[in-house]
Amino acid sequence: MSLRERKKVQTRAAISAAAISLFIEHGFDQVSITQVAEAADVSRRTLFAYFPTKEDLVVHRFADHEDEPARVVRGRPAGQSPLAALHEHYLDALRRRDPATGLTDGPEQLSLYRLLRSTTPLMARMLQFNESAETQLAAALRETADTAELPARLAAAQIVSVQWTLSIANYERAVAGTRSDDAYPAAAAAADQAFALLAGGLSTLWP
Structure with missing residues (x-):
């Protein structure tokens, strides 16, 4: 796996981990995509590039x-x-x-x-x-x-x-x-x- 691919995998994992942590603490419906992006330190555009829907962050x-x-x-x-x-x-x-x-x-x-x-x-x-x-x-x-x-x-x-x-x-x-x-x-x-x-x-x- 190239360095670029490894970084993509790491970014994907970091976004998901941040989202699931927020969902578990506050509830799925109470957390916005913006909050997830901020917690993962990425833009909303980057988040949607990895996860097209909010549910995808978990599933x-x-x-x-x-x-x-x-x-x-x-x-x-x-x-x-x-x-x-x-x-x-x-x-x-x-x-x-x-x-x-x-x-x-x-x-x-x-x-x-x-x-x-x-x-x-x-x-x-x-x-x-x-x-x-x-x-x-x-x-x-x-x-x-x-x-x-x-x-x-x-x-x-x-x-x-x-x-x-x-x-x-x-x-x-x-x-x-x-x-x-x-x-x-x-x-x-x-x-x-x-x-x-x-x-x-x-x-x-x-x-």
Whole structure:
């Protein structure tokens, strides 16, 4: 990565960090774009160059996970079903305490979760995020698992919804004060149960 690109990444991260800090302290609706720009020491024009909307300042933290299910399916070993690959990947993420699974003790991640859950525009953007994840996963299923269009779309919708539901449940435990090490056994068991239920319905697609 060139020096210019590294500086762009640093600027983007600094703007987002300033915004999220203000949103957590004062509330999403109570903070203006001008206030965010001033806190990050950039112009409004620069801010909008990195983040076209106010919601993007928060949701971009999840950007790496938007195409994650599709990447897992595309990168799975030969002979492994898409669902088995996704199940294995989710369990590994739980073991690593990946914040995207909700299994975390990080104060910043928990504050970010509270912000998302209490802010209607941000939850609406997360639904768009999930729709994009479904679209990309469906494409991966069509291209790598010989799955027809409608079954691929239906399967992707179920898988993304299940993963989202599991992660929200994990976050709720964390917010209630349960340490990630204590929550892990229940989280892993819930993931196993959820993917078993998915397998029961999707087994005709990928025996």
